Every structure is written in C-alpha cells, then in structure tokens.
Amino acid sequence: GAGVSQSPSNKVTEKGKDVELRCDPISGHTALYWYRQRLGQGLEFLIYFQGNSAPDKSGLPSDRFSAERTGESVSTLTIQRTQQEDSAVYLCASSLTAGGGNQPQHFGDGTRLSIL
Amino acid sequence: DAKTTQPPSMDCAEGRAANLPCNHSTISGNEYVYWYRQIHSQGPQYIIHGLKNNETNEMASLIITEDRKSSTLILPHATLRDTAVYYCIVLEYGNKLVFGAGTILRVKS
Numbered sequence: 001g002a003g004v005s006q007s008p009s010n011k012v013t014e015k016g017k018d019v020e021l022r023c024d025p026i027s028g029h030t031a032l033y034w035y036r037q038r039l040g041q042g043l044e045f046l047i048y049f050q051g052n053s054a055p056d057k058s059g060l061p062s063d064r065f066s067a068e069r070t071g072e073s074v075s076t077l078t079i080q081r082t083q084q085e086d087s088a089v090y091l092c093a094s095s096l097t098a099g100g101g102n103q104p105q106h107f108g109d110g111t112r113l114s115i116l
Numbered sequence: 117d118a119k120t121t122q123p124p125s126m127d128c129a130e131g132r133a134a135n136l137p138c139n140h141s142t143i144s145g146n147e148y149v150y151w152y153r154q155i156h157s158q159g160p161q162y163i164i165h166g167l168k169n170n171e172t173n174e175m176a177s178l179i180i181t182e183d184r185k186s187s188t189l190i191l192p193h194a195t196l197r198d199t200a201v202y203y204c205i206v207l208e209y210g211n212k213l214v215f216g217a218g219t220i221l222r223v224k225s
Contacts, residue, residue: 031211033211033213042215042216043213043214043215045212045213045214048211048212056211056212059212091159091160093160093213101146101147101148102148102165102167104150104162104165105162106162107161107162109157109158110159
C-alpha cells in the first residue's frame with residue numbers, strides 16, 4: 001500500500017518568504033508527526049496530531065512555525081518569514097494511533113528545504 | 117537526550133548476519149525498544165520493535181535481554197543495500213522519537 005507522501009521533495013526559497021510543506025499520511029492512520037533533521041544531525045520533534053488536534057506543539061521552534069491537519073488526513077507545515085537556520089529536511093510520519101508505545105511511526109522521505 | 121548507547125560503526129560481510137548491539141540501562145517498564153534505519157537522503161525506515169519478548173519479522177530479529185537493559189538487532193543475511201545508519205530508540209513520552217547518533221553499518225562484498 002501507499003506510504004507517507006510528502007511534497008514538494010525539494011524547495012528552494014529566498015530568506016523572508018513563506019513556505020508550505022504538505023504531508024499525506026498512510027490511509028487510516030490517525031496520528032501524524034512532524035520532525036526536522038538538520039544536516040548530519042538527529043531528528044528534532046516539532047509537533048504531532050491525533051486526529052485534527054495537536055496535543056503537543058512543544059517542539060515548534062518559534063511562532064513563525066505553524067501546522068494544521070484537516071479531515072484527519074493531510075497536514076501542512078507552514079514556515080513564515082523563513083530564515084537561513086530553517087534549512088533542513090522536514091520529515092513527516094504517521095502511525096495508527098498516538099496512544100502508548102506500541103505503534104510504529106512510518107516516515108515519508110521528507111522535504112529538503114533550502115533558504116538562500 | 118537519547119536514552120540509548122550504540123557503537124558508532126560496524127562492518128559486516130555480505131551474506132553474513134549483522135548483529136547490532138544497543139544499551140538502554142535506564143529503560144522503564146512500559147517503554148518499548150524500537151529500531152529504525154536511515155539510508156542517505158531517505159526518511160527513517162521502521163524495522164522492528166519490542167517490549168520484553170524477542171521479536172522477528174521479515175526484515176530482522178530483535179533480541180532483548182531478560183533485564184531489558186540491552187538488545188541486539190539481527191539482520192540474518194546482510195546485503196549491500198543494508199548499508200545504513202541504524203538507530204536504537206527507547207520510545208519516550210509515548211510519542212516523540214528521539215534519535216541518537218546511531219550505528220553506521222557498512223556491508224562489504
């Protein structure tokens with residue numbers, strides 16, 4: 001079956017512009033996660049959704065970052081007034097539910113964001 | 117911070133079993149051990165997870181010690197495509213995956 005799909009796969013934009021990243025989770029997965037991975041570093045948690053609600057937004061780096069999810073499906077991560085330090089790969093993952101530790105998260109291949 | 121310790125790198129001959137160790141001495145009773153791998157420029161790929169018992173799937177086997185303080189991921193017949201960074205993770209807070217530095221596995225022909 002189809003895995004997690006992210007678009008665009010690559011995005012190059014100028015500093016100060018807004019960007020929108022999209023994630024299509026695995027069908028039927030109610031939990032959706034956003035992570036960031038800077039070059040050569042580990043994953044940094046940003047936010048997760050259970051259904052359309054975001055119980056934990058603690059990882060969002062600043063108020064320039066926001067995310068929403070609709071129809072318990074597609075999610076968009078928006079970065080306003082991009083800065084060069086926002087350059088990274090943004091990864092989306094989904095799992096059947098967010099409860100407990102027995103639900104593997106399955107990742108997309110990410111959006112590689114480059115801020116000039 | 118990651119709650120696991122892994123060797124920085126390992127080599128394995130193609131066709132042989134790759135045994136990747138992980139220490140998680142502070143794991144708590146309801147925390148699961150997860151293994152992921154990441155091949156350059158791809159997203160992390162889920163491999164296997166377990167709580168107490170040994171687990172096996174089509175990709176690998178997971179052996180967890182009785183005291184749960186360490187585990188071993190076994191790739192039974194490593195191929196060149198298994199060359200990747202392997203991450204052992206103890207799932208914290210129920211939902212946030214925290215990746216450490218991982219083990220770079222190089223499969224050589």
